[in-house]
Amino acid sequence: MGYSYPPSANMTRSAIADFPMPITTAFSTEIKRVSILDEHGSFDESLGKGLIPDPDLLRLYEAMVTCRILDEIAFRLQRSGRMGTYPQNMGQEATSLGASYVLNKDDWMVTCYRENCGLFWRGVPMESILLHWMGDERGNAMPREHFTTPIAVPIGTQMLHATGLAWAAKYRGEKRIAATFFGDGASSEGDFHEACNFAANLEIPVVFVCQNNFWAISSPATVNCSAPTVAQRAIAYGMPTIQVDGNDLFAVVKVMRDATAWVREHGKPHFIEMVTYRLGDHTTADDARRYRDQLEVDKWKGRDPITRIFNYMKSRSLWDDAKEAALRERCEKAANDAVARAEGIVDPQKNEFFDSMYHELPADLVLQRDTRQTHSLGQSESASLTASSSH
Amino acid sequence: MANLNLVQAINLALIQEMEKDERVLLLGEDIGLNGGVFRVTDGLQARFGKSRVVDTPLAESGIIGTAIGLAMAGLRPIPEIQFEGFLGPAYDQITTHAARMRTRTRGAFTIPLTIRIPVGGGIHAPELHSDSPEAIYAHTPGLKVVMPSSPYDAKGLLISAIRDPDPVMFFEPKRIYRSFREEVPEDEYTLPLGKARTVCSGNELTIVSWGASVVQCMQAIEKSGRDIELVDLRTIYPFDIDAIEESVKKTGRCVIVHEAPLTCGFGAEISARIMERCFLHLEAPVQRVTGFDTIMPYYKLELDYLPDAHRISRAIDDCLAY
Numbered sequence: 001m002g003y004s005y006p007p008s009a010n011m012t013r014s015a016i017a018d019f020p021m022p023i024t025t026a027f028s029t030e031i032k033r034v035s036i037l038d039e040h041g042s043f044d045e046s047l048g049k050g051l052i053p054d055p056d057l058l059r060l061y062e063a064m065v066t067c068r069i070l071d072e073i074a075f076r077l078q079r080s081g082r083m084g085t086y087p088q089n090m091g092q093e094a095t096s097l098g099a100s101y102v103l104n105k106d107d108w109m110v111t112c113y114r115e116n117c118g119l120f121w122r123g124v125p126m127e128s129i130l131l132h133w134m135g136d137e138r139g140n141a142m143p144r145e146h147f148t149t150p151i152a153v154p155i156g157t158q159m160l161h162a163t164g165l166a167w168a169a170k171y172r173g174e175k176r177i178a179a180t181f182f183g184d185g186a187s188s189e190g191d192f193h194e195a196c197n198f199a200a201n202l203e204i205p206v207v208f209v210c211q212n213n214f215w216a217i218s219s220p221a222t223v224n225c226s227a228p229t230v231a232q233r234a235i236a237y238g239m240p241t242i243q244v245d246g247n248d249l250f251a252v253v254k255v256m257r258d259a260t261a262w263v264r265e266h267g268k269p270h271f272i273e274m275v276t277y278r279l280g281d282h283t284t285a286d287d288a289r290r291y292r293d294q295l296e297v298d299k300w301k302g303r304d305p306i307t308r309i310f311n312y313m314k315s316r317s318l319w320d321d322a323k324e325a326a327l328r329e330r331c332e333k334a335a336n337d338a339v340a341r342a343e344g345i346v347d348p349q350k351n352e353f354f355d356s357m358y359h360e361l362p363a364d365l366v367l368q369r370d371t372r373q374t375h376s377l378g379q380s381e382s383a384s385l386t387a388s389s390s391h
Numbered sequence: 392m393a394n395l396n397l398v399q400a401i402n403l404a405l406i407q408e409m410e411k412d413e414r415v416l417l418l419g420e421d422i423g424l425n426g427g428v429f430r431v432t433d434g435l436q437a438r439f440g441k442s443r444v445v446d447t448p449l450a451e452s453g454i455i456g457t458a459i460g461l462a463m464a465g466l467r468p469i470p471e472i473q474f475e476g477f478l479g480p481a482y483d484q485i486t487t488h489a490a491r492m493r494t495r496t497r498g499a500f501t502i503p504l505t506i507r508i509p510v511g512g513g514i515h516a517p518e519l520h521s522d523s524p525e526a527i528y529a530h531t532p533g534l535k536v537v538m539p540s541s542p543y544d545a546k547g548l549l550i551s552a553i554r555d556p557d558p559v560m561f562f563e564p565k566r567i568y569r570s571f572r573e574e575v576p577e578d579e580y581t582l583p584l585g586k587a588r589t590v591c592s593g594n595e596l597t598i599v600s601w602g603a604s605v606v607q608c609m610q611a612i613e614k615s616g617r618d619i620e621l622v623d624l625r626t627i628y629p630f631d632i633d634a635i636e637e638s639v640k641k642t643g644r645c646v647i648v649h650e651a652p653l654t655c656g657f658g659a660e661i662s663a664r665i666m667e668r669c670f671l672h673l674e675a676p677v678q679r680v681t682g683f684d685t686i687m688p689y690y691k692l693e694l695d696y697l698p699d700a701h702r703i704s705r706a707i708d709d710c711l712a713y
Contacts, residue, residue: 084690085517135515135690153518154477155449188448190480216449218425224448283517291424350695353688364654368683373702374653375646375678377709 006240036250091279094305098252108178110162126338156186159195185216199269234271246274400542419471476519490533513566523651547582564603587631611703643674675713
């Protein structure tokens, strides 16, 4: 593995406490940080060699470029009034993608709203995500075979769902595990702590993936976590935890592979903090220039996960400008096709939002739907009109 | 007088109360340097410092729970919950502690707390950014619930809420945050909680509404050409049943309009009270034009959900024709 496992200290606890006199260490630990391919092109052969076969790397690179292009298009769609508020993924492609690459297709992937790249990798259509942000619930109608839950907008709530989904797998004796994604801000919410505690104490096979992108809207990570790492929060719940350079696809894959293997073997949770950076605004409704330094953004642009793979492939003569140009053209077409499909969908019927409310719509709701009125006189008149016209 | 929109009016009210009373402090997500996601607290951290305008961790239960502690210690905290859709985690603290503290301590502790919450739909917002949960809190004894419909009202009602000795849910309709301006006195003034405003007088029919829906009601009234009285509740709890009674006894007909769903919406309570107080004066059954009993749809269909002038007009016509 390259580092001993589990990567954080032994978590076993004895019911019988010895208290040698006078002062001893009750507990100590450390947080490992993993980096394989850095922004200067240094590559650690001991951990990285054979980790991602070249054909896979090319596909992963294409996935990141496509996601980035779609992100840029979505931004322009919002600015031109063709899309609602949209949260850009820019700069964070490697985190969810690397994790998704490692997960089995029938593991649960439970995300919030900045994991497009990983979702696309497992087959979620790009137009589904676009539709969601175009104000259309039909974008959430994920086929169950994707083992993906709809985008979670409140913060941290989905971590508990992932724990429940993995619990169900354990209950049924399935091999499936769950991985859930959230940000540094979520580590402030009660649901974060409750999910970690449930998963650890009930021994649920779930991987908690924190995308620490340094900014929860305008709050720097320090507003939400005063400790040096978010990873160490997991220590308090007694689960293995590790930090990784989230803009390093190789390191993400390495850490995710080790963590999922450990979770599958032990049936217990594991925490990963992926350190990345939100290069864009929180959403298109936000203006990050109000609260953060452009120098910081520029520094992180130099650590872009896509550029890193591009340079790596070039250095290994896997890639050249002609291939890049052809790939960009392909990716742009894929993204534009997705936009065309999303925009091409016929608008939902005016009453469409009634249809999925219940398995069986209560009579009162049927009346509201069919009359499009809530005032009783309007309902009785329209209802009798409907009744007479049907004769 | 200054010509202000609703955001600016609230900002001004906050400034004036903070200048006047050192016990007043603001806390919430992104309210400091960023000025809040709607910029309602813009410039306040620069003006009053980080100890009085506090960027909190991203945790709504934490925001309200600590605000309760601040209030119990005698301060006047004004927490902001970023959108009404994120009240969920705070619901526990609001209903199990803020609302009950006075009575369960028989007045030994009070919670002079004003929770500011952007509310409602109509702005093309994402999921969970467009709901209207005011009735849930009106149904929670111990809370006051306010929803202004104009910049002038917002300033006067907010100052009253801040000075009120009990917890107040102060809902700010996003749809009219910047949709119009009006003259707002630069001096401080208060509008009493629990008092409605007669927006326009009429003899044929009474409309009762609050928040952003008041604008749709005005459109419907203008369109109707009829002699209609519009009562803006301003405060949803305690509510001005006397003003409603007086109006409905005069007109004999009433339409209630709100964005929240029909069933157990606050219109249901008003309708029941009208039945109790004005039974023999009624010429027609009380009508309600509201959101449907569905989840607030994403924005492609939000205007098909929200009560609009067309639906209100139909209710006016049906009620008048009865």
